[in-house]
Amino acid sequence: IAPTRELAEQINDNIIELGRKTGLRSTTVYGGVGLNPQIQKLRGGTEIVVACPGRLLDHLNQKNADLSHLEVLVLDEADRMFDMGFLPDIRRILKYVPVKRQTLLFSATMPDDIRHLAHEILHNPVTVQVGHTAPANTVAHALYPVPQHLKTGLLLELLGHTDAGSVLIFTRTKHRAKRIGQQLEKAGYKAASLQGNLSQNKRQEALDGFRSGKYQILVATDIAARGIDVSSISHVINYDIPDTVDAYTHRIGRTGRAAKTGDAFTFITHEDEILVRSIERVLGEKIGRRTVMGFDYQKAAPSRDTEFARPPREPQRRRIPAPARPEQGRQREAVPGPSGQQASVGYSGGRTAIASPQRTPSGRPRTGNAPGGTSSRRSWGARPNRGPDRGPGSGSR
CATH class of the missing domain: 3.40.50.300 (P-loop containing nucleotide triphosphate hydrolases)
Structure with missing residues (x-):
């Protein structure tokens, strides 16, 4: 399992x-x-x-x-x-x-x-514990301090200054992975995203395309990246720093394989410093901090974080009321009340009329409904009841 x-x-x-x-x-x-x-x-x-x-x-x-x-x-x-x-x-x-x-x-x-x-x-289990696996010494590590709202701009600038072959970018959320993949495509890169909302066929197509070189860049979450086995990755970029030291080791272990050299770049904010120190203790050395020449680090943050905000939903279209019709043409049969009482009748225009329980509003004898029954006609603009839409078969759970 x-x-x-x-x-x-x-x-x-x-x-x-x-x-x-x-x-x-x-x-x-x-x-x-x-x-x-x-x-x-x-x-x-x-x-x-x-x-x-x-x-x-x-x-x-x-x-x-x-x-x-x-x-x-x-x-x-x-x-x-x-x-x-x-x-x-x-x-x-x-x-x-x-x-x-x-x-x-x-x-x-x-x-x-x-x-x-x-x-x-487990019944009387034998425990086999393996210590922390240090990253390969063929991997060069670098930290890029950057405010959260400038990460995407820095990513594009960094890729433009880097002679990268095959790049794996890690994000913390699947929504962010999808958006970054789209932004990289708009910038002219051959990029794909690997995240949980994709169908199995699209996930496999993205993974196969990354292996074959069809895509130069793959953006993935930690969960979606489990099982990625590509030996030719030249760069791993942590758009978001991983939650644990082990996760950092797992991520960057996908580059520098088979005695090949690789680069691991990590974007960090002020809040990440504690985790950075933990990673440095495992590596046994300080990680160098870098900046990208020509990049504007002073750009002000937006009034609210809109970079990865979900697109607004389109407002529901209001149904335009039907044009007024002659009183007789737009009447509805009333719901009969108890004998001797009057019952209210609704019209398409939203008004209410008073009708005799035995006659329609126009004075005609009532037909088609037994006493106490309800009209078989739906009101103007009424929609049939629908169950919730169901998509295709569920994904891996």
Whole structure:
């Protein structure tokens, strides 16, 4: 079980490569794609399933998969699954697997919730702990102090002054990743964004395009970037500094691979200084601070942060009232009241008339409704009830 589709695909690719001579079959299960192809593979038989929690739970609930004879359960990137809110799904999945099994849990960090989960699902576990992995010494680090509202301008200026081959840019939110990708495209760069709102096909197209060189720049969030395995990245740019030292190490570890040199640039604000000192302690050295010649760092901030504000919704169009019609042509049948009482009748113009319970406002005998019934006609401009719009199948959860 893995947190993202990209990571599930990467794991499955390795299983296929490593198990080529074993005859073992494997398949991936995640959201954002159709159910039927996955159902066929699950029912056709497979020894290994690499799944995201939400879609796996869907299959289990629909009885498309049987885990009653499961021998080994692996929870990969457990801390990331916790961050994404998958812990309840994992607990539900555990109800479908046998008590007697081998369980392996992998996690870069061990917050209390993950420790509680490990204590809950593991029996006398053996703990293997690996210390902090220092970044490759082939990576050059640099900090770029900049006010928050000038980050995008600095990014464009920096890219214009940098002889970059393949660039991976990290942001803190998927909304920001999407907007930066769009701004880079407008500036003439071959750029794509990788974030959770994309369909699986578009995510795969962005990733494949980055690998092949179709896109020079890929903008991604930490979660979406899990599973990115591209060996030729020349620059990693942290548009937003990561939340932890481990996350910083993971990000910049995508450059400087295979003895190649790489650059890691990080934009920082005054609020980031404490985390910067923690990163420097892990690196064992101070990180140099740089500025970009010719860039205006004194530009005033806008009255409010509009750089990444969501576009305003278009105001709903008011329905124009129907033109006035002759009184008889625009009448509605009244809702009869108790015997001997009058009932109010609404008109398209918004006025109210008084009608006899037994006759229409024009004096005609009432027909078509039983006493106490309601009119079968809808009011002018009334819309049929509609359920909430539903988009295509849910993504990986």
